[in-house]
Structures are given as structure tokens and as C-alpha cells.
Amino acid sequence: MKKLINKPEDFARETVEGIVLAHPESLKMLNGSYHCLVRADRKKTGKVAIATGGGSGHLPVFLGYVGYGLADGVTIGNVFASPSAEAMHEVDKAIHAGAGVLHLYGRYGGDIMNFGMAKDLDEMEGIEVTEVLVSDDVASASKGKEDKRRGVAGLVFAYKIAGAAAEKMVSLAEVTRIAQKTVDRTRTMGVALTPCIVPEAGKATFSIGEDEMEVGMGIHGEPGIQRTKLKCVDEVVEDILLRIIEDLPYSAGDEVAILVNGLGGTPKEELYLAYRKAHEILQEKGIAIHRKYIGEYATSLEMAGMSVSLLKLDDELKELIDAPCYSPFFEQSR
Amino acid sequence: MKKLINKPEDFARETVEGIVLAHPESLKMLNGSYHCLVRADRKKTGKVAIATGGGSGHLPVFLGYVGYGLADGVTIGNVFASPSAEAMHEVDKAIHAGAGVLHLYGRYGGDIMNFGMAKDLDEMEGIEVTEVLVSDDVASASKGKEDKRRGVAGLVFAYKIAGAAAEKMVSLAEVTRIAQKTVDRTRTMGVALTPCIVPEAGKATFSIGEDEMEVGMGIHGEPGIQRTKLKCVDEVVEDILLRIIEDLPYSAGDEVAILVNGLGGTPKEELYLAYRKAHEILQEKGIAIHRKYIGEYATSLEMAGMSVSLLKLDDELKELIDAPCYSPFFEQSR
Numbered sequence: 001m002k003k004l005i006n007k008p009e010d011f012a013r014e015t016v017e018g019i020v021l022a023h024p025e026s027l028k029m030l031n032g033s034y035h036c037l038v039r040a041d042r043k044k045t046g047k048v049a050i051a052t053g054g055g056s057g058h059l060p061v062f063l064g065y066v067g068y069g070l071a072d073g074v075t076i077g078n079v080f081a082s083p084s085a086e087a088m089h090e091v092d093k094a095i096h097a098g099a100g101v102l103h104l105y106g107r108y109g110g111d112i113m114n115f116g117m118a119k120d121l122d123e124m125e126g127i128e129v130t131e132v133l134v135s136d137d138v139a140s141a142s143k144g145k146e147d148k149r150r151g152v153a154g155l156v157f158a159y160k161i162a163g164a165a166a167e168k169m170v171s172l173a174e175v176t177r178i179a180q181k182t183v184d185r186t187r188t189m190g191v192a193l194t195p196c197i198v199p200e201a202g203k204a205t206f207s208i209g210e211d212e213m214e215v216g217m218g219i220h221g222e223p224g225i226q227r228t229k230l231k232c233v234d235e236v237v238e239d240i241l242l243r244i245i246e247d248l249p250y251s252a253g254d255e256v257a258i259l260v261n262g263l264g265g266t267p268k269e270e271l272y273l274a275y276r277k278a279h280e281i282l283q284e285k286g287i288a289i290h291r292k293y294i295g296e297y298a299t300s301l302e303m304a305g306m307s308v309s310l311l312k313l314d315d316e317l318k319e320l321i322d323a324p325c326y327s328p329f330f331e332q333s334r
Numbered sequence: 335m336k337k338l339i340n341k342p343e344d345f346a347r348e349t350v351e352g353i354v355l356a357h358p359e360s361l362k363m364l365n366g367s368y369h370c371l372v373r374a375d376r377k378k379t380g381k382v383a384i385a386t387g388g389g390s391g392h393l394p395v396f397l398g399y400v401g402y403g404l405a406d407g408v409t410i411g412n413v414f415a416s417p418s419a420e421a422m423h424e425v426d427k428a429i430h431a432g433a434g435v436l437h438l439y440g441r442y443g444g445d446i447m448n449f450g451m452a453k454d455l456d457e458m459e460g461i462e463v464t465e466v467l468v469s470d471d472v473a474s475a476s477k478g479k480e481d482k483r484r485g486v487a488g489l490v491f492a493y494k495i496a497g498a499a500a501e502k503m504v505s506l507a508e509v510t511r512i513a514q515k516t517v518d519r520t521r522t523m524g525v526a527l528t529p530c531i532v533p534e535a536g537k538a539t540f541s542i543g544e545d546e547m548e549v550g551m552g553i554h555g556e557p558g559i560q561r562t563k564l565k566c567v568d569e570v571v572e573d574i575l576l577r578i579i580e581d582l583p584y585s586a587g588d589e590v591a592i593l594v595n596g597l598g599g600t601p602k603e604e605l606y607l608a609y610r611k612a613h614e615i616l617q618e619k620g621i622a623i624h625r626k627y628i629g630e631y632a633t634s635l636e637m638a639g640m641s642v643s644l645l646k647l648d649d650e651l652k653e654l655i656d657a658p659c660y661s662p663f664f665e666q667s668r
Contacts, residue, residue, distance in 0.1 A: 002527045002544065002638060004567040004604040015603045018610030022626055059602040193336045210336065233338040265599045267635045268393040269345070270338040272352030279355045292356055296630075301601045302638065304336060326668070333667040334660070 001197050003302075008199035012056040012078045019063065023328040026067060030094050035087040037063050038073040038094050048166040048175045049073065049095035050102045052159070053088060054111055055080040057198070058219060060329035061155055061298040062105075067327025070163035071104065079198045079301075080220045082110030088118035092127060100128035100172035104162055104179055106151025107133040130172055132179040134158050136188040136309060138247045139216025139225045152219050153261040153298040154186035157311045157321070160332075164323035178320065182311065187247050189240040190307025192217035193230065194265060196300050205300075215239065219263070219300045233270065237277040237308065244310055245285065252286030257311040257321055262296040265304035271295065274306055291321055297330075335531050337636075342533035346390040346412045353397065357662040360401060364428055369421040371397050372407040372428050382500040382509045383407065383429035384436045386493070387422060388445050389414040391532065392553060394663035395489055395632040396439075401661025404497035405438065413532045413635075414554045416444030422452035426461060434462035434506035438496055438513055440485025441469040464506055466513040468492050470522040470643060472581045473550025473559045486553050487595040487632040488520040491645045491655070494666075498657035512654065516645065521581050523574040524641025526551035527564065528599060530634050539634075549573065553597070553634045567604065571611040571642065578644055579619065586620030591645040591655055596630040599638035605629065608640055625655055631664075 005011050016034035020027055030036035043049075052062050053075030063074045073091040077083035092101045101122065103115045112133070119129040135146060136154025162179035170178075192214045195204035205221030208214060213231070216224030231239075250256060260275045262268065275294050282289055290313055298307075313321065325332050339345050350368035354361055364370035377383075386396050387409030397408045406429040411417035426435045435456065437449045446467070453463040469480060470488025496513035504512075526548045529538035539555030542548060547565070550558030565573075584590060594609045596602065609628050616623055624647055632641075647655065659666050 002564065004525075004527070004570060004600060004640060005607055006566045006568055011603070011607075014610055015606050018606030018608075018613070021613045022606065022609050022628055057601075057603065059606075191338075193338070213336075230336060232340045234340055236338060264601050265636055265638075266338060267391075267598050267633060268630070269349045269391065269635065272349050272356065272393075273339055273345075274352075275356050276348055276352030279352075294356055296602070299601060301603065302599055304599075304636065306338060331665050331667060333665060 001202050003199060005199055008202065011199040012076065015056060016076060026328050027063070030090055033087065035076050035083050036091050037066060037076065038091060039066055043097045045097050046099050047097050047169055048099045048102060048172045049097055050104055050162055050166055051088065051092055051095060052105050053083050054105060054108065055082060057301050058299055064327055064329030065156065065159040067325065069167050069323055069325030070159050070327055070330065079200065082108065082114050085114040085117035085121065088115060089121040092118060092122045092129070093125070096127050100130065102162060102172065102175055102179060103129060103131035104158055105133065106155055107135040107149060128172060130176040132158065132176060132183060134183050136183065136186040137218065138187050138189045138244055140218060143247055150218055152188045152190065153259055153307050153309050154188045156259060156293065156297045157186050157257060157309065158182050160325060161317060161320045163325060164320040182317065185248065185312040186309060187244045188307050188309040189216060189244050190263065190305060191215050191236055191240065192263065192303055192305035194304040195221055196264065196303040217305065219298065233273045234277045237274050238281060241278055241281050241308055244308065248312060250287055250310055250312055255288045255290045255313045255318070257291045257313060258289055259293040259297060259309040261298055261307045261309065263303040263305040264296065264299035265302045266306050268295065271306055274308065278308055290318060335536050337533060339533055342536065345533040346410065349390060350410060360662050361397070364424055367421065369410050369417050370425050371400060371410065372425060373400055377431045379431050380433050381431050381503055382433045382436060382506045383431055384438055384496055384500055385422065385426055385429060386439050387417050388439060388442065389416060391635050392633055398661055398663030399490065399493040401659065403501050403657055403659030404493050404661055404664065413534065416442065416448050419448040419451035419455065422449055423455040426452060426456045427459070430461050434464065436496060436506065436509055436513060437463060437465035438492055439467065440489055441467040441483060462506060464510040466492065466510060466517060468517050470517065470520045471552065472521050472523045472578055474552060477581055484552055486522045486524065487593055487641050487643045488522045490593060490627065490631045491520050491591060491643065492516050494659060495651060495654045497659060498654040516651065519582065519646040520643060521578040522641050522643040523550060523578050524597065524639060525549050525570055525574065526597065526637055526639035528638040529555055530598065530637040551639065553632065567607045568611045571608050572615060575612055575615050575642055578642065582646060584621050584644055584646055589622045589624045589647045589652070591625045591647060592623055593627040593631060593643040595632055595641045595643065597637040597639040598630065598633035599636045600640050602629065605640055608642065612642055624652060
């Protein structure tokens, strides 16, 4: 296990400690617990609060999307493990500013259970809570079963847009509607070339041949839909992008945001090779790229691979995706 | 070779094509050549132009630092290979805005030769040129031989500060002085855990045991000063940071900027573990952190490892490092 870490069991805590030492003007812990981070700037009374959370090992997901025009608080579990309902409830109480809380997170069993319990705890204290589950991974369940799909890099679009909506001081129902609309219009698919190693486990999440790749791999190493020989990037992008396009479907005349996301171990150069082909395919199909994100936005530790996400925009979503936002991990000023 | 690429010989060109397709509002090629990129916004007459360049495979170095408050143009070679003097000359002519050109680049043999020839070509056409060579890698030559040291992640500080100075419309002599001052006050050291693979070579740049790391490795796989057993991140950071601190030296009462840089394959989590320890050591020594950068700022393809850089600030440098800048790869708005 070639990692720059201390004791494996301290990995998640020490990572968050490093982040809070680096960015105290942006993020603060609640009651000294690394499981609970909230925005360090002053709460805006009457603003809908957005809470997210999940396991560690996916930076900038989840805590990197807490900031202005994004989420307000995050609950952090150990690597690839859901945080507790009690911790979620603490975050919700801290970020609630009188206008309710949106739970916005990826569809995973443990998180669904814990956010559900946290919602019950919140409601007992009079905090109104809604939830939107991001479920953009086309490979994780077939068409027609969108409500069984996992959430992957499409989380980023949901944070960006719901966060911008909340800053406009609209109601909880309205932020929830817009977040759900974003999820409904987002599709992602990825490939993995190598596994990653969870520090406490000390061994690879799966094994794969030197000349193989896994198409549709989940961000915790969940099996994809196909194990194939490694192909050139143009073929890989064509394969996954065509599956994404036909799933929604995205059609000629649509405007989209695109996210080419690195899983951790893949160099930025390769992400731009992937973007190059995606740009060509979308152009051929008459799908216009309104905004693009290319980099590491949702990772799986040192896993090599990448995913492509599309979000179908309309005037409402364009205004929101173009709005400024700021966190130490995700800054958009233009 | 597990990479998401097309033909290895097309890697550098296709990467730049992807970047220009993604960011046409920021970067443009000269004469359709992927070797020559310049800012796409309008030249400011009378502003000192800053040119940089070097081999591919280090994103965001070099081209990611072309933008507002940064460099104006870049010449791009193939992977880990210097671009040509002729290409550098083309870039210089394109970015020259009547106030001269600063060649700002890392100290490597091929680049020194080619930038030197480009300077001659420029001067024959009446363009005044100065040069500052970044040479921050403490491990690459002993103290007293600073002028033999390689340039590594400290490049980022040089771009940031010289770029901010140039935007203030000061003279070429003044931008040059400030860039040299930045280099003189910057020190870097890194460790590598794995090699990388140059696409056209198809094999690792060096070999290293599963339980080993190389201390002081260069960003092209140049040997470091020590091959040791892999240590925990706290020990690694202590080792390299103490060497950096005593080299300048940085002393109690100093204010610094710190860069914890990932080499490509190392997850952001581990960079924050490294920052955590660096923060603790600097605090103990009474060295104040004025600004921090934590992420992938200068890479070697998929190499795993990281470096730490310090820059000793004064009032002049603080103002310049705090100034806003923008490129598609490096945005600072606060």
C-alpha cells in the first residue's frame, strides 16, 4: 500500500484536520468533531440550508462543495462509510436558518438510512427537511429503473445548482424542485483502469488485468457493466458518451453542461484527451456545450479512470449554473 | 501502460487540442501549432509580456499559468522535451506589447539552450528580452550551488508574482527584479512513490520497490538524494520541510506562502495530511503562513508523490501574491 499517510485508522480524521487548518475562514468543525463541517461564514437568516454527506475518500466530494453558492454543511464518514444519523442531525441544527434543510446526497444504502433517521430527528425539533437523492450513474441500473441508480460525479451539478438557487432566497420547496430537476436531467458513466486501496483495508478494492478496464465502475469499486480490454480514449469516450446520450436522451438543439471527471490517479492530460473527443461527438450531434468542468471533482482515492457527465440545461438552470460560487475546492467567478 | 490515450505520438498535440477546444475564450494557438499558445484576450499595450515553456506532461505547468495576472504565452514541447527556439520566438513576437518580454522558466538544459536562441532571434527584431530561471529544487544541488538547481513546483510562485507585477504596468527591469527575488526566496523538495510512464517510451521512468520512496526526485524522474523505505507522511514532511527551512533559511517571524503539490497520482486527501504536518511544524517554528496552495500545481503525469514549497514574503510580495489572477487552471479571486 503506497500511500503518504499515518495510521490507517486516523486517515479520515487527519484529512479533515488538515483541511480545517488550511481553510479556517471557510470551514469549521462542530464541537471539535471531524464528522461535522459547516460553513464558517455567517448564516443568512431565511436561506434554505443544504446538507450533504457520505464517506471519505472522494475529495472534493463531499466537503469540498460546502461554501458560498453551494452546500452549507456536510457530515463525513470514514473511508467509503456512511456517517451517523446523529452527526447529520447536529449539522442540520447548526445550518438551519429558519427556512428548512435540503438533504442532497448520492443514492447509497447507508446514507439513505442515516439521512432518513436524521430527518426524523430534525422534524422532532421542528426543522422542515426535504431530500433529493442524486442517482446519475447510467451503469448502475437500467433505463426505467432510474430510482435504483447510484450517485456519482453528477453530485457536482446538483450542489452547484441547488446552492445557487438557495442563495437567491427562494423557498425550500423551490430549492428542492430545482435540485430534483437537475438530478432528473443528469447522466454519468465512467471507466476504471485501476482499483484503489482503502487505508484500513490495506488491499485493492478489486483486481483487474494490466490490459483491462471496467466500464461503468462505481466510485467504491462496485462492478460495472462490462470488463473489456483497454481501448484508446476516443473509443472509450464514444462508448460511454453514446450510452449517456441515448439514456436521457440528449438531442440536437439541447444545451448541456459537461463534466469530465478524473477518479484520482488519472493525469489531467488524459482528461483533456477525453474532453477533446466528447466535444467532437456533441458537436456532431448538434448538442451545444454551455459550460464545461474538466478535472478531479469526485474521486475514489488513487483510482485511475474517469467519468463523463452531462446535464441538460434550460434558461433556469443556465442562470443557476453560471452563478458564482466559492469553496476552497471549487471556485467559479465567471 | 494503463493510460486513456490514443496514439502515444499524438499525446501532446491532442492534449493541447482538447485544452483549446475547452477554453477558447482564454487560450489560442498561433498558426494552428499546438506548440504555441497565447492568451486569447486582447493584449494590453505597454504591459511587460511573460513567456514560459517546457515539455508536456506537467499540467497545469506550463500552459495552465497563461492568463490574467500570470504569463502571456507558452511554448509546449513533447512529453518531457523542450520546445524549439523558433516556436519560442513566435510566441514572443505574438505577446510582445512594446514593453519587452521576460522568459520565465525552469532550469533545464534543453530549455536554457532554446530560450537562449529565442532571445537572440527576438533581439534581432528589436524585442528586449530578460530571463529568470526558476531553480527551487533543494535536492538537485547543494547549498551554495543554487544556480545549478532545477526548477520544480516553485514555478507557480514565480508565475503568480511576476504576472501580478506585470499587470501593474511596471517596467521589464522591475518585473525581472521581482521574479528573481521570488525565485531567490523559494525552496522546494519532494518525494516520489511511483514513477510515471512517458507515452512514447511506454515504460516507467525509473523502478522503485513496493516499500520504497525516493526523496528529492525531480519531475522527470531525475534521481533524488536518498532512496529509503516508505515512511509515514508526518515523517516525510518533517524530513523535507526541515531541509527546506534550513536551506534559505526561513526563520521565526517570517511570513511565507506554502505550496503542497501533488505529482499526479496522489489523492488530495494525502496532500491535506501533508499540509496538516507542515502547518504544525511551521507554527512551532514561529513561521506564519500567509497564503497556502494545496493541490496539483505541477505534475509528472501519473507519478505518485508530492512536494512542499515555501516562499518567504515581504510586503511587496504579499501584495502581489494576493492579487487576483485567472486562467482555466488557476483562479484566485480572493
